Amino acid sequence: MSVPVPRQREVLTAQPRPVAMPETGLTLLVIEDDPACAVTVPELLDDDGTRLRIRTARNLTEAARLLTEDVHCILLDLALPDRGKAAGDALDTLRQVLRLAPAHAVLALTSEGDAERATEAVRVGAQDYLFRDELNGRVLGRAIRYAVERKRADLAQRQLSESRLRAQENARLERGLLPTPLLDGSNLRFAARYRPGRSRALLGGDFYDAVRTADGTVHAMIGDVCGHGPDEAALGVELRIAWRALTFAGLCGDRLLDTLQQVLEHERADDEIFATLCTIDIAPDGRRAGVCLAGHPSPLAMRPGQPPRLLPYEESGPALGLLPNARWPRRQVELGDSWSLMMYTDGLIEGRVGQGSRQRLGQEGMVDIATRQLAAGLRGESLLDAMVTEVRALNGGELTDDLAVLLLERGGGSEPRP
Structure with missing residues (x-):
């Protein structure tokens, strides 16, 4: 018996929808829990002269409330106040942010002397990192746009890989039912x-x-x-x-x-x-x-x-x-x-x-x-x-x-x- 095999239907699990890149203006959610080291970005401008819209959250609870659909990127400050915390606590916070916002691009902010932690942040899931001393509107605007596009590409690749696996599983199942x-x-x-x-x-x-x-x-x-x-x-x-x-x-x-x-x-x-x-x-x-x-x-x-x-x-x-x-x-x-x-x-x-x-x-x-x-x-x-x-x-x-x-x-x- 010969049973022709048509194209396999794709079965996708629920996936986070990637954040769309805006035509003008960017909205950034800054998560910074140390008022003394607050990121001074309200006056920064994008490279096209458009002011960056900034929202600031002091903790993850505030971040969850401020994380609406018009937010394009999250900037998480990895600098920790001297409270006896372990060096890995900042990366734990990053992991919580990634779970909170699986569809959003995340940038890690740290000092130039902490490059090792910045690199580790990218390995954990951040799209990129920035050094506090080099932060300006042009650098930040380009970093946000790059991070958003990279996140979109990552999500698309993940969906493609998972849909292919699902397609293979469904094909084996349905062939077994013939x-x-x-x-x-x-x-x-x-x-x-x-x-x-x-x-x-x-x-x-x-x-x-x-x-x-x-x-x-x-x-x-x-x-x-x-x-x-x-x-x-x-x-x-x-x-x-x-x-x-x-x-x-x-x-x-x-x-x-x-x-x-x-x-x-x-x-x-x-x-x-x-x-x-x-x-x-x-x-x-x-x-x-x-x-x-x-x-x-x-x-x-x-x-x-x-x-x-x-x-x-x-x-x-x-x-x-x-x-x-x-x-x-x-x-x-x-x-x-x-x-x-x-x-x-x-x-x-x-x-x-x-x-x-x-x-x-x-x-x-x-x-x-x-x-x-x-x-x-x-x-x-x-x-x-x-x-x-x-x-x-x-x-x-x-x-x-x-x-x-x-x-x-x-x-x-x-x-x-x-």
């Missing part, structure tokens, strides 16, 4: 194609599976949960896993679908959510099958020397989750010695038939495409690839709905089952 058909011992050939409609997702609300039970019967199903979000994708996985477990437990037809409806009703996030489903059980001799439809499009049957045709839809039941105490008749279908059965979700038939067109492809259009591709000699994997490619081309680009297509074949072909 099915691995269990058809050992069967002479049927299997192929599938899957494309989620959500941008950058690997998994959508469509789902499928195929297994062979101990008596030699091959069971296959395909379904579609209404909607396109992650909740619908999760529900589709739950229904697929439940179907496999119930099938191996010996349930089929109406009993199986009734139990799946109970699973859906219990697991869905909203009472309006429903799912369509098509199940097929192929007899051990491969010549006949039982088909159940729960609001789902009919499979397409293809036999050598005959035009493709849709299996009858009349004896079908409602989608799962719509009606309590619903029933789903099982229809017996004669397949013969050599055949192909294609099961699909409505994403294959609801695309447009021309860019900007309102006309849908529909089942008739799908049958026409299959007829042409079969006439060209395509089977199995090649047939599915050609059909999905032509449907996308007619639509004028990527399909917006989830798409799943499953193909089972017996006889008359040489492509091995993956």
Whole structure:
């Protein structure tokens, strides 16, 4: 089986938003707890002649109150009054400031003779350091602008790194949730194609599976949960896993679908959510099958020397989750010695038939495409690839709905089952 892997959706944790650089004027929050050594910046001007707006806080409590969205940078004085404090206390204060303002640029201010602590401050997380004796408006203004831009770059790089890690984790998770058909011992050939409609997702609300039970019967199903979000994708996985477990437990037809409806009703996030489903059980001799439809499009049957045709839809039941105490008749279908059965979700038939067109492809259009591709000699994997490619081309680009297509074949072909 080949499952195309589209672009992975990025899942980001909440990140601090970087402070925007102003077109004119800068606001600086100064944190200085020693009035005798207060930073004298109220008269300083930026290099464009604009006065720097200064706010002064004597402690972190005041700083938290003054730290509004229009503050562009924080200047923390690392000089400590002689109160018997350890040299590391100033860096501890810096760490508290960084936790208090994770999106703001921080400048460390110290004396020229304390360059070692200034360098350590940058290692801890400050964007830069300034010496008190060299402080003037031009130096400070440029330092603030540099610090803000560097902080923005740091936050952007951090977001990019974390989103890549999240993307890799989600990709591994979603690939693990895609099915691995269990058809050992069967002479049927299997192929599938899957494309989620959500941008950058690997998994959508469509789902499928195929297994062979101990008596030699091959069971296959395909379904579609209404909607396109992650909740619908999760529900589709739950229904697929439940179907496999119930099938191996010996349930089929109406009993199986009734139990799946109970699973859906219990697991869905909203009472309006429903799912369509098509199940097929192929007899051990491969010549006949039982088909159940729960609001789902009919499979397409293809036999050598005959035009493709849709299996009858009349004896079908409602989608799962719509009606309590619903029933789903099982229809017996004669397949013969050599055949192909294609099961699909409505994403294959609801695309447009021309860019900007309102006309849908529909089942008739799908049958026409299959007829042409079969006439060209395509089977199995090649047939599915050609059909999905032509449907996308007619639509004028990527399909917006989830798409799943499953193909089972017996006889008359040489492509091995993956």
